[in-house]
Amino acid sequence: MLGEFEYLLLTSAVRLGGDAYGAAIRQEIGAHTGHLCSIGALYTTIDRLEKKGFVKTWMSEGTRERGGRAKRMVCVTSAGVQAATEFYNAVVGVSRGVSWAQCEIAR
């Protein structure tokens, strides 16, 4: 079972598609949760997900806006998609009938 931050990371990476890399994923998570996660939390979670086989990472070419420094690109694997789906279903399932979930449905 994924952790909540792992789920956020996988979802953001899938949403970003081919542009998923450390800084972009961090911005994406920040845009939805309201605060930027720490770099330490981000990269140790990416490492953990890679060990579990849920993501693949590689170094890209450097870009000018980063002063020629490389990016760590992230791609979610099919195992990662399956784990995220299971987590989402579990959250939706367990939330059914509770007040805040009903509010969300009514909106």
Place this chain on the structure above:
Amino acid sequence: MRSMNWKLIELASLPLEPDERTIILGDLVESGETCTQALIGVLGLVIRRQIELWRNWQPWLALLGVAGLSAYFLSGLLRELDSGLIIQTRTYLHYGVHYEMGVSATKDIIFLACATLALLIWSWTSGVVLGSLSGRSVWLTGILFYAVVVVLSPLVVTFALSHSSQAPSKYRLPLAVLLLLRFAPMSPAKLCFLITAAWGIVCGVRRPRLTTGQAFTLAAAGLGAVALMMWTGGWYEDVKEAISNGAWHAVPWTKRIIPFLFMSWPLVYLVGTSRDLGRKLGIRYGSV
């Protein structure tokens, strides 16, 4: 970000692996965070990575075995060599004679040469083992190794000197000044130790395993150094016994060898993990 602040962030990110460092610094440039936020982020990652490293046994062995045990005994040898060299050099420069310790000048010189050789061999060996075991945690274990050898053991003496009730107050130095003097490699023996140990650490990080031939050669040199220290150290024991008219009993070599055996475990480790022998013995080896 101002260049000074950026330098600080680059410095804080040094313990990271080169690739990760490049990525993190690139991310920080792109995100345009303030210096404080960036610094906290980098330090957070460094601490997380260090915690991961310390989940392995290798850094612990480096810390307890080299920066603890070996360093403690190495500091004794360093002190002995330091005081011997300083006393003899000062006496010769001021009075043109050798400081009489009960043995001839030739024997004093031979003893100091043997002690220097032993210090060089054990500093280098300890450095190699420290570097090979510590991997990326070497900056911490390395500092602690230096601190224990050069600072910690004479710390008690330093503290006693600064607070000695017998010393006139005008001759007492503040503890901070004494500590600084102890920490700085300002004596020939300390410099010898620092350079050799640092060279050993670099070798250990770059190439964690010696060939069997190299390891056995080093072990033979180490054993030779132990034998020389036993032999030359015995001269002073005999002198002490003779001067005290038998009141002082010379310490037998079987007791004097004990610190040297503790200091020599890195040699055994290097032989055991050397490329061919380590494979034959089935020793699983690797730095972190």
